[in-house]
Amino acid sequence: MTDVLAAAATPSPLYQQVKALITRGLQSGDWKPGEAIPPETELAARFKVSQGTVRKAIDELAAENLLVRRQGKGTFVATHAEEHQQYRFLRLTPDAGERARLRRRFLDCRRMRAPADVAKWLGLDRGEHAVQVRRLLLSGDTPVVLDDIWLPGGLFRGLTAEKLATYRGPMYGLFEAEFGVNMIRAEEKIRAVAATADEAALLGCAAGAPLLLVERLSCTYGDKPVEWRRGLYDTARHHYRNELS
Amino acid sequence: MTDVLAAAATPSPLYQQVKALITRGLQSGDWKPGEAIPPETELAARFKVSQGTVRKAIDELAAENLLVRRQGKGTFVATHAEEHQQYRFLRLTPDAGERARLRRRFLDCRRMRAPADVAKWLGLDRGEHAVQVRRLLLSGDTPVVLDDIWLPGGLFRGLTAEKLATYRGPMYGLFEAEFGVNMIRAEEKIRAVAATADEAALLGCAAGAPLLLVERLSCTYGDKPVEWRRGLYDTARHHYRNELS
């Protein structure tokens, strides 16, 4: 009965195999973020399964936010760019008022041998390079977030302060378009810490002031870690919003 | 074609109407947390729809964690009790080592007129009563969480320090079993704050130490708020873990 699927490990349900095939297509860049994947009928024909089976596979990928369904239009690869909203992964919310757009100010962008802890998070060998980006997010003129971001050097060759500063839209959008790295999942560890003198100076708060420390490990397809960042949030007028269920 | 459904607002898909009917059954206590709901075939017959339609309704309810499917056994009403794991809504995780069970120490439980802010969160009229519970969570012998919890007095008549102290298992399990209040969704606002002298004494940290402030509004069916709490987390050896996608 199966054809394209014959090679796949077979003791799993058909729709799981289809899901894996679609994921592989995403991973290998067959369809890029923002683009539409082929219609369900075509995928069904290609994989020699029923449309319902493809639907179920796509349903799960949509539930995981890898794909976005739009009735009448098609199914699209999720993207961090062009969302008229804000940064998809940023949970910071103003205590009052609209969710205004945050301005960015890049402080630093350099290549270096990855520090031991960064190398561990990113799965780099000792001595491999990483790119470090340091930036502020500002609400109006007041700094709210200080981010220290580390990226694997191999994936992000050619990333410069210039490129970061000129790109319109979220940084993850740049990563998709320029480096083919799509962030699909992340895990954050949140703590309360006291601001150091340096951090306080950058954030415009008092030294010793309580700040939210948000450490994020972001992964691309296959749960491969491709970014580690350490963010300090000033929660005087903002908070981190989370839904539980 | 429809029968039971004839009364429902009709311009929505059948499976949505079925979903609403099942939700109503949950809300009115037809099936209690931990119990099984009737099999899909029976529900299909009762509602005069196909099994597939019931399946889709249940799929969504399971995705929202109102129901839990178990192949071969049935579909069960989600519960906060009897989960061999920890508290379902607590995201606090030790930095190292196992996720050990936390001990509880109740400090206070009293009824009072709801303070203005609490009344606002819980949707109480001015002068209505609320129950306040104050407690510590301890890892071994070191306090980690200080919770201030407010509940609507009308729903939680008869809640006493005695009952809280003797009940085995999560507090939300007690709420289900004793008061028929099932927590299904919550929203948290997280900030970093400095410990006051009182808080520091209870948590065994220095006054002024940075703490995670976690404000939680919990809702039952129909997004009706039924608990507001203010938690202070000592994140020296623990962190708040969150998944993004």
Place this chain on the structure above:
DNA sequence: ACGCATTTGTTCGTATGTATT
């Protein structure tokens, strides 16, 4: 230990509805 009934899980096929272009 085996087999059977029950219940959810998977897969197919078909038809029709609805949103978009």
Place this chain on the structure above:
DNA sequence: TAATACATACGAACAAATGCG
């Protein structure tokens, strides 16, 4: 209006897990 693509709904059959006798 027509064509396209996802969404809903039905029916049927078999698979897989569970529990009971």
